[in-house]
Amino acid sequence: MRRLVLALVLWLAGCHAILGYDEVEFLPQTNKVDVLLVIDNSIGSIMADKQEIFEIAIDALMERLLARVDDLHIGIVTTSLGSLGGDACDDATQNDRGRLVARDRDGNSVPTYQSLGFLKWDPQKTYDPPGIADPATLRTQLWQMVLGTGGEGCPFEATLESFYRFLVDPDPYENVELDAEQKAQLVGTDRELLAQRAAFLRPDSLVIVLLLTDENDCSLRAGGQYWQVAQRELPERPGQPFHVWPGRTACAIDPDDACCTSCALDPPEHCESEECAAPLDEMSDPIDLRCFQPKRRFGIDFLQPIDRYVSGLTAQRVADRHGALRDNPLFIGGRHRWHVVVAAMVGVPWQDIARRADNGEPDLLRGLDAQGEPVGGLQSAAELREGGTWDVILGDPSAYFDEPNPKLPTDPLMRESIEPRSGVDASINGGEHSFYKDLQYACRIELDEPKDCAVVDPEHCYCDEMPPESSLCEGTTQVYAAAYPGIRQLELMQKLGDQAVVGSICPAQGIEPSAPSGYQPTVDALLDTIEPRLTP
Numbered sequence: 001m002r003r004l005v006l007a008l009v010l011w012l013a014g015c016h017a018i019l020g021y022d023e024v025e026f027l028p029q030t031n032k033v034d035v036l037l038v039i040d041n042s043i044g045s046i047m048a049d050k051q052e053i054f055e056i057a058i059d060a061l062m063e064r065l066l067a068r069v070d071d072l073h074i075g076i077v078t079t080s081l082g083s084l085g086g087d088a089c090d091d092a093t094q095n096d097r098g099r100l101v102a103r104d105r106d107g108n109s110v111p112t113y114q115s116l117g118f119l120k121w122d123p124q125k126t127y128d129p130p131g132i133a134d135p136a137t138l139r140t141q142l143w144q145m146v147l148g149t150g151g152e153g154c155p156f157e158a159t160l161e162s163f164y165r166f167l168v169d170p171d172p173y174e175n176v177e178l179d180a181e182q183k184a185q186l187v188g189t190d191r192e193l194l195a196q197r198a199a200f201l202r203p204d205s206l207v208i209v210l211l212l213t214d215e216n217d218c219s220l221r222a223g224g225q226y227w228q229v230a231q232r233e234l235p236e237r238p239g240q241p242f243h244v245w246p247g248r249t250a251c252a253i254d255p256d257d258a259c260c261t262s263c264a265l266d267p268p269e270h271c272e273s274e275e276c277a278a279p280l281d282e283m284s285d286p287i288d289l290r291c292f293q294p295k296r297r298f299g300i301d302f303l304q305p306i307d308r309y310v311s312g313l314t315a316q317r318v319a320d321r322h323g324a325l326r327d328n329p330l331f332i333g334g335r336h337r338w339h340v341v342v343a344a345m346v347g348v349p350w351q352d353i354a355r356r357a358d359n360g361e362p363d364l365l366r367g368l369d370a371q372g373e374p375v376g377g378l379q380s381a382a383e384l385r386e387g388g389t390w391d392v393i394l395g396d397p398s399a400y401f402d403e404p405n406p407k408l409p410t411d412p413l414m415r416e417s418i419e420p421r422s423g424v425d426a427s428i429n430g431g432e433h434s435f436y437k438d439l440q441y442a443c444r445i446e447l448d449e450p451k452d453c454a455v456v457d458p459e460h461c462y463c464d465e466m467p468p469e470s471s472l473c474e475g476t477t478q479v480y481a482a483a484y485p486g487i488r489q490l491e492l493m494q495k496l497g498d499q500a501v502v503g504s505i506c507p508a509q510g511i512e513p514s515a516p517s518g519y520q521p522t523v524d525a526l527l528d529t530i531e532p533r534l535t536p
Contacts, residue, residue, distance in 0.1 A: 027336050031535040032205035033065065035074040038163050039146065040213035041153035042079060043094070054212060058143060060523040066121060066135050068534055073200050075100040075118030076145050077162045079213060080153030084222045085176045085184035086230030088287060089154035096153070098165030098172065099193050100200065103148040110144045116199045119145075155288065156230055159489060160309045161219035163209050166197060168312035170326035176222060182235070184227045186321050203333020206533050208526070209313075211344040214481070214505050216416065217488035218291035219304045223321070229290045229302040243279040244290070247299030254401055255295040262299035286437030292416060296401065306488060310495045313340055339533060343501035343526045344493050345519060346486025347442040349428045350504035352393050352411055353378050354521070364508055364516050376516070378525045381498045393502075394490045413442050414485045430471025430480060443506035444471060444482040452477045482506070501526045 065072060082095030089095060100117030102110045113120035113131055121138055122131030132138045165172050174188030201207070220226060234240045245264035250257040250271070258268055263276030279285075295301040311318050314337045317325045330340065355367025355377055366374040370383055384390055393414050396407035408415050412423040417440050420432035429441040453461040454476040463473035472480040483505045493500040503522025516524070 027338055029533060029535045030204055030206050030339065031069055032071045032202055033069050033073070033208060033530075033534075034201055034205045035065075035072065035208045035210065036163060036167065036200075037074070037076045037146070038079065038159060038209065038211045038213075039076060039149045040079045040157050040159065040215065041149040041151055042155045042157050042215070043152050054146060054519060055143060058146060059139065060518075060520050061526070062135065062139055062142070064523070064527050066123075066138070068531075069121070070123050071126070072121035073113075073118050073202070073205070074121070074142060075102075075196075075200055076149060077101065077166050078149050078153055079157040079159050079162050081156075081158040081161060081165070081220075082154055082176070083156060083227065083230030084220055085178050085227030086232070088230040088232050089156065093152065094154040096162075097190065097193065098162050098169075099190075100166070100196050101149060102145050104144040105147050105150065107148070110141050110148065112141075114199070117196050118200050156218045156220055156291065157213055157215050158219040159211055159213045159215075159217040160306075160492065161304060163211075164219075164309055164312050166193065167201065167207070167209070167330050168318060168328060169320075170318065170329060171320045173222070173321060176227070178227070183225055184223050186223055197329065201329070203335060205335075205339070206530060207330065207335070207340045208530065209340075209342045210526070211342070211346065211489060212505065213345075213486065213489070214347055214483035216291065216347070216484055216486055217303075219488075220291075220302055221304055226302050229294070229298075232287055241282065243281060243285045244298050245279050246277055246284075247295070247297060248276065249274060251296050251299050253403070255293075255301075256398075256401075260295065260299055265299075283436050288437050289418070289439070292418075292439060303488070306491050306495065309492050313337065313342065313496060313499065337499060341499055341501065341526070341530055341533070342493065342496055343503060343522065343529075344486065344489045345503040345505045345522055346489045347483030347506070348393050348486060348490065348502070348504050349411070349413055349425075349443045350378075350506060350508050350521070351428065352414075353384070353389060353502055353504060354508075355379055355383070364521055376521075377528075378501075378503060378521045380525065380529070381500055381502075384494075384502060385497070390494050394487065394494055397487060397491050409485075414487070416440075416485050416487060426471075429482065431469070433467055433469050433471065435467050435470075438466070439484050441471070441482040442485040443504065444480045445506045446480055447478065450474075450477050450479045498529075501529050 077098055078096045078101055080094050080096045081098060082091045083089040102112045102117050104110055112118055119138060119141055120131030123133045125133060172190040172193050173186035174190045176184050177187050179185050220229060231242045234242045245262050248259060248261055248263055250259040259271035261268060267273050316328055316331050318328045320326050351362040354362035354364050355369060357363040357366050363376060365376040367376045369375045379389060392411045393409055395409040399407040412421045413429055415421055421440055424432055428443050430444050432440055453463050461476060463476045463478055466473055472478055472482055493502050507518050
């Protein structure tokens with residue numbers, strides 16, 4: 001008997017070595033699912049077009065989930081977290097605080113479970129009071145909530161910080177206030193958010209986080225003087241534009257150099273003193289691009305590190321706002337990281353992440369999986385990793401400025417740039433344009449119904465601002481929607497490995513009559529990923 005036990009122990013150890021992480025095959029499955037949608041609602045964005053396309057995905061996701069799960073929570077947070085002490089966003093209307101939002105297009109409240117901000121699927125009427133038992137009702141209310149996120153939110157899209165704040169942050173602040181020294185202080189604790197989290201997040205559920213955004217993540221650091229990145233006007237002279245100081249010369253060569261700091265600060269010890277320019281101007285510092293390569297351009301990284309979100313989705317303990325380690329709310333109660341899955345619909349050409357046919361072409365219908373079967377669809381986490389796709393869509397962000405060999409994405413469409421890029425496949429993004437306050441696109445999608453934005457939304461007419469060569473507009477009529485490279489979200493996806501599903505915010509449309517269109521391939525990839533985690 002002792003030999004049998006020893007053999008079993010050795011066998012389990014071998015399984016651990018083969019899997020490379022905890023033995024997920026032996027982890028319990030669950031029939032409870034908590035779904036958090038993170039929806040970009042930034043002002044002036046063209047996300048509203050994609051929110052309508054997203055209806056296809058919502059229907060597909062709900063149809064298959066409801067057939068498999070009889071205990072479901074589903075809620076929404078937006079990417080609007082305000083400007084953290086700056087003036088770029090109105091905290092009254094452009095700060096959803098990372099709390100659940102349940103409003104319709106007119107701003108009216110959508111009924112939610114016990115008015116807690118989320119919907120509860122409960123066809124067996126197990127709970128008291130019971131949740132929704134009619135799938136049509138669930139779909140209708142959810143769709144009202146999706147459209148109700150709108151497109152008038154904060155232009156600093158905190159895609160990653162929004163879900164972190166709701167699911168993970170052990171002590172989310174209540175408010176941000178500037179003190180007498182013009183430093184931002186994080187004040188109080190958001191008890192309303194904590195109450196929503198406690199009701200929404202079950203300790204024994206499978207958690208799905210679904211990101212929907214057309215821009216790179218802009219999760220700003222909170223506190224200190226980081227608020228200045230979100231400042232439009234000089235605090236002491238209202239009406240006069242505020243601009244950030246440039247970074248020192250070292251920043252353009254290597255943003256990680258110890259001498260790379262802001263020209264507004266004294267140079268670090270042992271670094272040569274240099275005569276720095278005054279604050280930048282509108283042409284070199286448009287506020288819409290403040291989150292674009294901030295360390296290289298300004299000498300200060302205003303953005304939260306990606307490892308913050310990796311830890312939030314994988315670690316048992318995380319740091320609070322004071323730096324003290326606290327239990328991670330996402331894993332209190334015994335949840336394993338295998339029971340946390342993140343799907344990102346971001347700016348990346350679907351052609352880069354689709355499975356490929358025998359001829360090497362992306363094929364959503366007959367692309368080959370890892371076993372050589374013509375199943376179509378998008379690549380799994382293992383296929384992205386083993387097939388070299390990460391080199392195509394992400395490269396190595398830590399080595400983007402290495403000389404002489406920067407490790408940029410091999411697909412030029414995935415390189416963030418203001419200037420036109422060479423080697424771009426114009427059939428995917430419509431071609432390059434020149435505009436000092438706009439980045440180049442990763443991909444675009446033709447709208448089902450072109451709209452004259454001067455009529456639909458004259459105050460925020462996207463086409464009025466764009467140069468004549470814009471590939472999205474014909475005059476003031478918007479014909480296409482587009483997305484920018486989702487570099488930070490993809491970096492998180494790569495680090496999450498088998499916890500991640502990568503999809504494109506620019507779905508395939510009209511490839512051929514029977515081809516899956518809309519976001520169906522992403523939904524299929526997500527459901528294939530969570531299937532082993534659900535109770536049979």
